[in-house]
Amino acid sequence: MKNLIAVEEALALVLKNVKTTTETELISLDKAIGHVLAKDLYAPISLPPFRQSAMDGYALNYHHGNNFLVIGEVKAGDASRQILSKGQxxxxxxxxxxxxSANTVIKQELISKHGKSISVAGVIRLGSNIRPEGEQIQKNTLALNKGVILNASTIGFIAALGLVEIPVYKKPSVVIIVTGNELARGGQALKDGQIYESNAIMLKNALRSLGILSVDVLEVKDNYQETQLVLNSTLNQYDFTLVSGGISVGDYDFVGRALDKLGIEQVFYKVKQKPGQPLYFGRRNNL
Known part of the structure; x- marks a missing residue:
């Protein structure tokens, strides 16, 4: 393979060589952000589940006039059992x-009150300001397609259907390995020649933005045996191993040699980009 490849080619090779998961799990909505829906989702109820007022005002049983007798009140959450005769x-x-028994809702700005009666200003139109049952979605119809990436709005929609758990594709297990004798943890005083390690937290938050919330981080010094030992362990334990550092051609860059020793197939190495030209991607031959 040629020494340097374009970023677009590198991305295409990653996508070509990554195995798509078929494993699914049932998770709660509060953990669903960024996950991919594993099955078509059908509405267990209609939304709204009843005829719903779109305004503050008065629900009428219309008759041929603009004056009505007010016989009660319905607020959000009340079970509406009033039976309105015409003119009520x-x-x-x-x-x-x-x-x-109500056939229209008049917004309160068009109402004048006279004791227990009201009068309506203007023309009364039947069906005004009433959201029909199932206006947003009908019971037992398709709510979301399999493969949808769940964001805040889709999760809110699912919650409105009364669901608390949904089937999603299982997220991969990921470990980040940071290498280098020069690295110090944030909050510690730097010794001569040290820098603060920042790639792990950057990568961890990038993964979180994709809904991969459980990510382990390991630290490895610039030592060939230790590098090989840790890599062998993580490659057997995790779906993806991300390594920061140790992949260039310096005397203390041991990651490439360790991966080769462990039988990892190199898909590409070195990408036309700065910084980050020595970027390596590999896979196990049996995957």
């Missing part, structure tokens, strides 16, 4: 269940 109304609030 109930005070109603946004999100509340509209009585079955």
């Amino acid at each position: 109304a109930v005070r109603i609030f946004t999100g509340a269940q509209v009585p079955k």
